[in-house]
Amino acid sequence: MGRAVAAGGPVVLDVRCDPNVPPIPPHATLEQVKSVTEAVLKGDPDAWQMVTTGIRTKAQELLPNRR
Numbered sequence: 001m002g003r004a005v006a007a008g009g010p011v012v013l014d015v016r017c018d019p020n021v022p023p024i025p026p027h028a029t030l031e032q033v034k035s036v037t038e039a040v041l042k043g044d045p046d047a048w049q050m051v052t053t054g055i056r057t058k059a060q061e062l063l064p065n066r067r
Helices: 002-006 030-043 047-062
Strands: none
Touching: 030 047
């Protein structure tokens, strides 16, 4: 990642993402997170796993020294 930032031009990143974790940007409001959660719970068969994994991931971003 450091090389990509230092490149000074366009780069391509090969990123592996968990399909059960909705991408929630760091600037998302509580209302936006709530809306995504409600939408997922209404129609996704893996909803609870997605929500719990998403909460755990977001908590690790906010509290990086705690695992």
